[in-house]
Amino acid sequence: MARISFIGLGVMGAPMARHLAAAGHDVTVYNRTSGKAEAWVAAHGGRWAPTPAEAAQGAEAVFACVGRDADLEQVTLGADGAFRTLGEGALFVDHTTVSAAIARRLAAEGAAKRLHVLDAPVSGGQAGAEAGKLAIMCGGTAEAFAAAEPLMRAYAARAVHVGPAGAGQQAKMVNQIAIAGVLGGLSEGLRFAERAGLDLDKVLEAISGGAAQSWQMVNRWPTMAKREFDFGFAIDWMRKDLGLALDEARANGAALPVSALVDQFYAEVQAMGGGRNDTSALIRRLK
DSSP: OOEEEEEOOSTTHHHHHHHHHHTTOEEEEEOSSHHHHHHHHHHHOSEEOSSHHHHHTTOSEEEEOOSSHHHHHHHHHSTTOGGGTOOTTOEEEEOSOOOHHHHHHHHHHHHHTTOEEEEOOEESHHHHHHHTOEEEEEEEOHHHHHHHHHHHTTTEEEEEEEESTTHHHHHHHHHHHHHHHHHHHHHHHHHHHHHTTOOHHHHHHHHTTSTTOOHHHHHHHHHHHTTOOSSSSBHHHHHHHHHHHHHHHHHHTOOOHHHHHHHHHHHHHHHTTOTTSBGGGGGGGOO
């Protein structure tokens, strides 16, 4: 059993923390809205702390899953941040999808304090977090990954050490780039099938067994056909992630013309009021 703190109890963080508690770890939680932390403790046990620094006090490992770079900076390096109280040799794992730059900064700050720091964004969405079947891409030292991997098994189907600090975030960018392209093609294919008057269930049965098959096709085609989008990974968050990828591409010279185009298509759906829709709502812009 390890003394663990978890910072951020959103739709991803809350079930991940729950899996850690269910695995027998001693879990302290922090959330910016204290009511969520109190409710989590009432449901799953453990304790809640009023600040990240207090949550991290005495912890062997601290996990974070917040929103953006600024949120992560606040809960780690801010006046009440976790890095203020984490002891030498402790582990810090960040599951937020953020820039590679802040991942590298936290690794450097952590090294100065003799902490083990891992950037470890996840894929699998809320359903994967609830089921404990997330895919985790990790950047940091081999020592940090070795310390984190046994703990992450509580909610991971797969955890891969991709490379040094920032590599986990870059791998997550690859993940989002690939998803954007798949959803662009899937939206156009489904709309084409509708205009052709085809039986959409039969088309799905026919093509999902071949080279066109994807997770998005199997899991989103039926709901896209019904125009059901009130679930899943929000377009607002996808645009944030694609923005990170496009910024990184400008820095490293990679050309991302399809991703840039799909990002603008998502902007159109946002303008239609669909920012909180699942990413599969991309089809809404195809009249």
